[in-house]
Amino acid sequence: MSEISLWRAAMGRGFLIVLAALALGTVSRAQVATGTISGVVEDASGAVVPGAQVAATHTATGETRRAVTNERGEFSIPFARIGEYSVSGEAKGFSKKTMTGIVLRVDLTANLRITLDVGQVTESVEVSGAAPLIESSTSSLGQVIENRKIRELPLNGRNPFALGLLAGNTVPISGMGTNLPFAAGGGRFAHNDVLLDGIDNNTNHNNGNIGRNGIAYTPSVDAVEEFKVKTNNFSAEFGRSAGAIVSANIKSGTNEFHGSAWEFVRNEKLDANNFFSNANRVARQPFKQNQFGGAFGGPVWIPKLYNGRNRTFFFGDYEATRRRTSASSSLLDIPPMDFRRGDFSRYNRLIYDQNARRIGPNGTVVSTPLPGNIMPQSMINKSSAALLSLLPEPNAGTPGAAARNYLRIAPRGFDNDQFDVKIDHRLSDANTITARLSQGDAVTPNPGNFDGFIGAGADTVSKPRSIMVSDTHVISHATVNEDVLALTADHEGQHARFGRQRRINVAEIGLPGLGRDLWQEVGRRKAEVRVARHGDLGVAHSNPLR
Structure with a gap:
């Protein structure tokens, strides 16, 4: 294929991408359905090890993500699936070090320090580790509600987001037509922002203001892997929330049924x-x-x-x-059965024959009352009679009552x-x-x-x-x-x-x-x-x- 053809093909793909972006363009939202594994690789003396190979393997699925440390010995693996990992580091002249039991939470960064010992590459050392409990990569305040709490804590109505009250800086609200029953940081519940697998999950009622009724879709308790509630000091990726940021993940399958x-x-x-x-x-x-x-x-x-x-x-x-x-x-009030038949003999007002009107001697219109206040069947409109037959019969009040009779x-x-x-x-x-x-x-x-x-x-x-x-x-x-x-x-x-x-x-x-x-x-x-x-x-x- 010629260079011109390649250029045209690239331009065509670019045009389609721009066209799709314009056609589907909405407010760009943060993608926080995953986490990040980062850290530094060093030797026993504390000196950094540049060029070290780092591999993070998701225990449940076997998926492996790799990284290489920079000149400062640092590495980062973004967009990593949440769950438990084993993280290994190796470099020339050092034995391989593997850390197991590293649990990555949604919208969190697991900062690790991998210390390599001098030895042969074929040698391997395995240690049990854990991600730090303090989030040091961001200044935002929040708390992860992990799967164990979602699964074991009692929930009236089985709304998993009710557990957001476990996070600090939140207060309960009720009676406001919302399925996100808390407010955060002194804001209103309508200021909360909810993400599901990193995508917008708000009801955009009230002229586009988010969250008047809270969450668009509330997943089942058994479908939620975990969620995080951020209540303060959001990073720039969260642009339109003045309340809490709630980021939830739907479970994924693993290598075991x-x-x-x-x-x-x-x-x-x-x-x-x-x-x-x-x-x-x-x-x-x-x-x-x-x-x-x-x-x-x-x-x-x-x-x-x-x-x-x-x-x-x-x-x-x-x-x-x-x-x-x-x-x-x-x-309720419905017409009694005798009224529907045209029998108004119990009615205290006269019913007149509309077809027998005449002009009196003094020029006034004179109507003739119906005998016995009973309308003959020939005067009853068939459509009206058919429609009245659709109403149920009276079932309350005194027999023949014309009001409060159903x-x-x-x-x-x-x-x-x-x-x-x-x-x-x-x-x-x-x-x-x-x-x-x-x-x-x-x-x-x-x-x-x-x-x-x-x-x-x-x-x-x-x-x-x-x-x-x-x-x-x-x-x-x-x-x-x-x-x-x-x-x-x-x-x-x-x-x-x-x-x-x-x-x-x-x-x-x-x-x-x-x-x-x-x-x-x-x-x-x-x-x-x-x-x-x-x-x-x-x-x-x-x-x-x-």
């Missing part, structure tokens, strides 16, 4: 009644909650086809929540299904690709006035989604490049409860200009029937917020 299953049950039969209910002799209210799911991860292994040990790993989890609480009730009982609850799928693949020791999909589907029922009839209400629906693909490439001992493509979305709104409504054929009702099914027209904000002084028939909205 690991799985778990769980179910957490709460039932009113296991609860004590509250003080005020006991004082007023009110029984315990219904409350049933089940949270169940499972998680599984390991190497991708297909018998006789593919063995992904030390190369390809997967992790997946699923969790569901089902909650049913005491129902709410209210008295007891509406609306059950309350919450349903949520969510999952995570994550794949890690090593193209080589210098190149790793990671892909993850996280998604939830939460529904809070909001029954309408007549659940099961056409006025079935609109449920509050939230469907968060988090997608990321990253490529980490070690170009040289001193240069590492990481490319990340990500999408975070939280689709929320109110959706008409079509599945709970009777399907009504518009042709049978005789309403021209509408679609085939009346309940679909209701959901499209095209139809709502209102009976004066009585309950509405239909719901006026299906209103997705974002």
Whole structure:
């Protein structure tokens, strides 16, 4: 290929990269889903050893990252996967030294000091070590909530981010519609910034201000490897937060298969009644909650086809929540049955025949009352009668009452299904690709006035989604490049409860200009029937917020 062709190909790739950056351009965010292993290699006298070979091997996956010390004996391995490592150092004229048990935390730097002894290269010394407990590479204040705490500490509601209160400089908040229940450093909860695997995980409500409702996607407890809460003195990579920085990691697979299953049950039969209910002799209210799911991860292994040990790993989890609480009730007004038949004989006002109006001797309009205040069937509009037939019959009050005659009982609850799928693949020791999909589907029922009839209400629906693909490439001992493509979305709104409504054929009702099914027209904000002084028939909205 000629130089001109190569130049054109390079220009074409550059143009596509710039075009993609412009098309997908948003606020650039810090990538803090990993950690850094750094330190210095020296001899027994304390003199630095330049040119020493350093290798860090991830114990669970076998992945090895390498570095070479500079003239000051320093080395750095950035973008390292969190977990336990063994780190070795060797140089000509020195025996090999291996430090085991080095645990790397998210968004932390493990600073090591490797001391080599004079000896043959074939000699090896292994020692047990640990990363320093004090973070000396940055002035920011924060705390890592490791997997053991997430797994073992009790959590009401199983929101792992509630453990952020273990970090200093945080205070609890409640009743503000957020799933990140703390504020930090004297700021508001809306000033917190949440990252998941290094990508933005905030609900950008309130005209773009972050975090009005906190976190876009809340992972399951069993899906979180660990997370870090930073509360002060952030570095320049965190540009838009005035509260806390919360950086969490979804688990990845390892060379061993690991799985778990769980179910957490709460039932009113296991609860004590509250003080005020006991004082007023009110029984315990219904409350049933089940949270169940499972998680599984390991190497991708297909018998006789593919063995992904030390190369390809997967992790997946699923969790569901089902909650049913005491129902709410209210008295509504609906037309009594005799009114629907045109019988207003109990009504204390006269009903007139609109077709029998005439001009009196003095020029005034004279109407003729209907006999017995009863409207003949020929005067009743068929469409009106068909619509009124969709309303339930009165079930409360005195027989024939025209007001407060329908007891509406609306059950309350919450349903949520969510999952995570994550794949890690090593193209080589210098190149790793990671892909993850996280998604939830939460529904809070909001029954309408007549659940099961056409006025079935609109449920509050939230469907968060988090997608990321990253490529980490070690170009040289001193240069590492990481490319990340990500999408975070939280689709929320109110959706008409079509599945709970009777399907009504518009042709049978005789309403021209509408679609085939009346309940679909209701959901499209095209139809709502209102009976004066009585309950509405239909719901006026299906209103997705974002």
